[in-house]
Amino acid sequence: MENWLLAGATKFFIYWQSVTQDVTNIFLYYKENGVDIELVAWPQLNDENADFAMYNSGQVVSINDCLHRARSHAEFAATVDLNELVVLSSSTPLVAILNGTQLNSAGRSITRAHAHFENNYIYASDPMLLSFDWLNETHFANVSSAQPKLILRPENVQRSSVHWINELEPLITTFTGIPHTEATLIHLRSMQEKMDKNIFVTNNILQETAKRMTDSWIRRLHASEKDVQKLRITRGNMEIAQLMEECLLDLKKKVHSMCFTASHCIHELSRNSSVLIDWQYPEKRWLEL
Numbered sequence: 001m002e003n004w005l006l007a008g009a010t011k012f013f014i015y016w017q018s019v020t021q022d023v024t025n026i027f028l029y030y031k032e033n034g035v036d037i038e039l040v041a042w043p044q045l046n047d048e049n050a051d052f053a054m055y056n057s058g059q060v061v062s063i064n065d066c067l068h069r070a071r072s073h074a075e076f077a078a079t080v081d082l083n084e085l086v087v088l089s090s091s092t093p094l095v096a097i098l099n100g101t102q103l104n105s106a107g108r109s110i111t112r113a114h115a116h117f118e119n120n121y122i123y124a125s126d127p128m129l130l131s132f133d134w135l136n137e138t139h140f141a142n143v144s145s146a147q148p149k150l151i152l153r154p155e156n157v158q159r160s161s162v163h164w165i166n167e168l169e170p171l172i173t174t175f176t177g178i179p180h181t182e183a184t185l186i187h188l189r190s191m192q193e194k195m196d197k198n199i200f201v202t203n204n205i206l207q208e209t210a211k212r213m214t215d216s217w218i219r220r221l222h223a224s225e226k227d228v229q230k231l232r233i234t235r236g237n238m239e240i241a242q243l244m245e246e247c248l249l250d251l252k253k254k255v256h257s258m259c260f261t262a263s264h265c266i267h268e269l270s271r272n273s274s275v276l277i278d279w280q281y282p283e284k285r286w287l288e289l
Helices: 002-007 021-032 048-070 094-099 207-223 238-255 262-272
Strands: 011-016 036-041 084-088 105-116 138-140 146-152 157-160 165-168 174-178 183-188 201-203
Touching: 002 084, 002 207, 011 048, 021 036, 036 048, 048 157, 084 207, 138 183, 146 157, 146 183, 238 262
Parallel strands: 011 036, 105 174, 105 183
Antiparallel strands: 084 183, 105 138, 105 146, 138 201, 157 165
16 A cells, blocks of 8 residues: 555555454554545355356456446546555656546556565564565566556546456547556565566566655654554464465466455465454345346
């Protein structure tokens, strides 16, 4: 969130299927400090196989739900993952880049690249010690190694998919890309996932971004009236992170190249972890026919 706040984001729609109280506390901390966050419950189906079968379609539904919610709230809406960071190539803010977009445009696409970070786990139970310096060195693939993501004008788009627009509003005809020399979206991949060393090279593309994120977080803590020492950032238990990584890799093998959701790992973690995890789920359920 620090990354997108620095980029100029003014509102966040966060779609969730499961969450722990620790994560909820962080969202509440941001909200209490003036960040506009709307948590949108997005429950799973009761059947895991059905969840896998409809996951891509469900993702598209959530994207369009977000676009329509953003109408009248935001001039642009970026549909991105939590592990995607925007990196600017100059001091020009992303908002300034977007403001050059024509009013009759559907929006802009942003170049995306995959990156891996080192195979270790970073914990900071003390908020004042939290730092993003671990992003200083990543294993980075070439620019455009992943399909681009979209930053759209909500009023000008009727329907969109993850990487392309399905239907525009009448009279909307233009859509352009942001040159990678101005901004790139870095998609951080699984820590344990095997990397092809012929594709990924060590790179410090996130170094300046990481420093700005850390500085922004520390400034936020110092300006906060909340007792930040009571804000528990992580549980400080490596077992949970290890089990989650193993489960995600197994899921990726199961669904091949399809997207998957980490919420499918909850039962695995609850069964195998010695740490009690207070998972919370949406109260409402989908109507299943």
